Amino acid sequence: MDELTRVREWGTDSNGPSDQARAAARTRLQAAMDEESRSVASRGRELSRRLMFRATLAGMTAAAVGVTVVVARGDEDEGESTPRLSTVSATEVLLRAADRSRTQGSDLPPPRNDQYFYTKTYISRTPVKGGRTRTWTDESWMSVDGSKPSLREEYGKVHNDPPLGEHEVRSPPTVYSELQKMPTDPDKLLERLRFGQKGSPEADMHAFFEGCMLIMGPRVMPPGLQAAAFEAMSKLPRIRLDYDDVDVAGRSAVGVSYPEVDWTFLFDRRTYDYLGLRTKGSVPKKVGKDEWVQTGWYWETRTLQDIQVVDRIGQHA
Template identity: 30%
Template sequence: MRDIEELRELREYDAGTPPLDDATRGRVRARLLSTINAGNGPAPAVRHRRPVLRVALTGAVAVAVVGGVLVTGQRDDSGDGKTAAPPTASSPVMQNLSVRIVLNGAATYARRHEQAASLAASPRDDQFIYTKEIIREIDEKTGATKTYTDEDWRSVDNSKPSWIMEIGKGWWSQPPQKNETVWPPQDWGTLKKLPTDPRKLILELAHRRPSGKDDSLSGISDATWSLVQFKLAGLLKLVPVMPEGLRPAAYEALGMIPGVKAVPNQKDAKGRTGVAVTYDDPTLPDGARSFGGYFIFDPKTYAFLGFRDARAVVRNKHRVELTQLSYLDSWAVVDKAKQRP
């Protein structure tokens, strides 16, 4: 219990520096999961936005920032974690038809509406992906609401500094160092190499090779499923334009992960009622949230409406719980940072 309380206190700590953006949280979490799966070898360094949260991943100890919480885990050297049940016809994930219907419907909608955008964009490596996101934060106790406009310019090939904003605050994110990797990729060449078959996409993100004609997903551990969910959520949340077929495959693959579920009657940032998809991650400690929060879809067309997430802050020595509702207002491919379309 004391460890959980300490984690909560750390999440609420404000160093007076820009908060971690989703991509950075995701990269740290990815390194945590990669360390868990990699064995006893040394782990590459991890880059962070906040200097006060520089974290080393060495030996059997792994540290990650997940949903605003600094999580420390001691790896079990006996293996990489419990093996999750594969999504077979008799498993709970297959019996929960609603989430498969929602995500397969979202895939169908994406195929019908994103082909033209995918073909028209094809950003060059030296360009930037501009996104404009609207975020509404609601105090769960008082109902008070604040609205933020976040504008990001992400370097396509990560060779140039990117401008990142989170809840109204912005900062320059420097290119990764040689021993660092960034997820999700923005460059067209890397994205085009990802499979557009959902099973093969899962195997690719899990760093596995197909085991037979059926591309079996059996034997994937909880930790690896968690890594796959993080990568899929990162793609869907942070990459506004993809090569044809990749977004539908990502939706379908997300629906095949054990622990992904549908939640009806969820309001989006514009007040529309939709059906949400979220992930119960068995590898996280109590109180920690999986990356991506809730993806909200129109219950009839399955068009994507936006995200729902939560965070906590300390105001006047009191803990304040906030609900975040957000949506992508616009995106474009531009030639330099801070250039608006």
């Protein structure tokens, strides 16, 4: 019996999703794990990202992109069987997502540094050129401040992560008191996500990347921070709508991405709830002594279906 099986026996989840939901749900970031060995482009600042996902930020394109998509609109309380349709921009989608975030709030308590984030994540991976879609259901227990060992499941495999080193920190932070120091004014938050750089497409790429890192978690956001992050992203001049046909746990999603960054925020087309992220990834293959090529390109969708603040590994709520 493996470690995760023993862990799961400490507590059961009888209200888990159906097999159909497990097969449909997933979001977009895990491919960045496959690119961990490659450095992330940055200007002068290298922050420790241990236990965090990474992505390779490619070069810039010159032309600005303006894209709109037809998105379902309708008041569910009105019982409309057929939603009204309206053409919206990427900026409007993010602003509506920010409004939705403020309306919903969070029912999670601020975590103590000695606690854990329990997460249940659903992943699907589909080859770009077509083929069988693979799916996983991963459960993990991550130390809030990194001072304790964590148990992390990735693609069904269990990893026992040691505590962070004495001078290592996570960025963006997972410690609640540090998150409280982040501005909820979208202009100030965008400046921070740009690391103080202004007026540069490259700085905006870094800001979008950092926004993805902040939203993906796992972390408990102080009031208004997630909404401010969506509003900050809405101010980037080259954001665009993408992947408007993605199905996330049976919900049709519209995406917001940035040129040359292979990550896309996914939102429910009707409610603008944040659903997760999607990424394009590949499998590295060694072709020489020191030469690697990227093969087996795929689309991956990863969605966080459950997050709880717990006291120990094995606890679910």
